[in-house]
Amino acid sequence: MSPNGTVAYDAVPDLPPLVERAVGLARQEGFANSCRSEHGRLLFALAAGAGLIGETGTGCGVGLAWLAAGARPGTRLVSIELDAGRAARAAELFSALPQVTVIQGDWQQIYPHGPFDLLVLDGGAHGKAGGRPANPDVLLRPGGTLVIDDLTLARAWPPRYAGGVDEARMRWLDYPGLDAAELRLAPDLAAVVATRRFPAEP
Numbered sequence: 001m002s003p004n005g006t007v008a009y010d011a012v013p014d015l016p017p018l019v020e021r022a023v024g025l026a027r028q029e030g031f032a033n034s035c036r037s038e039h040g041r042l043l044f045a046l047a048a049g050a051g052l053i054g055e056t057g058t059g060c061g062v063g064l065a066w067l068a069a070g071a072r073p074g075t076r077l078v079s080i081e082l083d084a085g086r087a088a089r090a091a092e093l094f095s096a097l098p099q100v101t102v103i104q105g106d107w108q109q110i111y112p113h114g115p116f117d118l119l120v121l122d123g124g125a126h127g128k129a130g131g132r133p134a135n136p137d138v139l140l141r142p143g144g145t146l147v148i149d150d151l152t153l154a155r156a157w158p159p160r161y162a163g164g165v166d167e168a169r170m171r172w173l174d175y176p177g178l179d180a181a182e183l184r185l186a187p188d189l190a191a192v193v194a195t196r197r198f199p200a201e202p
Contacts, residue, residue, distance in 0.1 A: 005034040005062070012037045016044075016069040019062060025093055026060035031086065035063035035122070038185040039149045043120060044070035046145055050117035054139070055079040056107035057122035061090040067120070068100055078113045080105055115141045121148050133171060136178060140196040148172055148192040154182055
């Protein structure tokens with residue numbers, strides 16, 4: 001989720017209809033931290049190659065709408081939202097799409113629904129800063145893609161945040177078994193995209 005992400009859509013035309021409805025819900029609910037359109041278009045593109053998609057931090061469903069809009073027929077999507085009210089309203093938004101499931105709960109409740117072809121980690125203490133990080137060895141299928149969004153740009157190496165080394169970002173960039181890169185999405189926005197390696201041939 002991005003601070004002031006919802007208001008950023010005021011200047012974005014020609015959204016997919018489902019995304020437009022999710023942005024409308026976020027505005028109605030006064031929810032400011034929606035996935036920005038630059039990140040949403042990345043999710044839209046990545047969703048096309050996935051058969052099972054997971055997301056943590058549904059919010060009002062803007063990122064999930066980008067994923068659902070980009071997914072091919074037959075793809076299943078599961079999203080977890082901690083806030084009960086937002087989870088209920090997001091579930092209602094996607095009620096006409098049986099392939100989309102919104103679950104209220106802590107982000108770790110995503111585990112039983114994996115492993116995923118595409119997993120978007122947003123919301124919850126799972127590797128951005130502190131808390132128990134997510135385990136991509138369990139959550140991703142070999143060849144699966146992990147996305148960590150809402151990062152500032154790395155302007156030095158190692159990347160820094162709040163006056164020190166950005167350990168959360170470095171964890172993903174250096175994680176054994178992942179091939180990871182930081183993508184610049186806008187002058188003030190980046191994402192880490194990582195793919196789980198296939199096991200070595202015996």
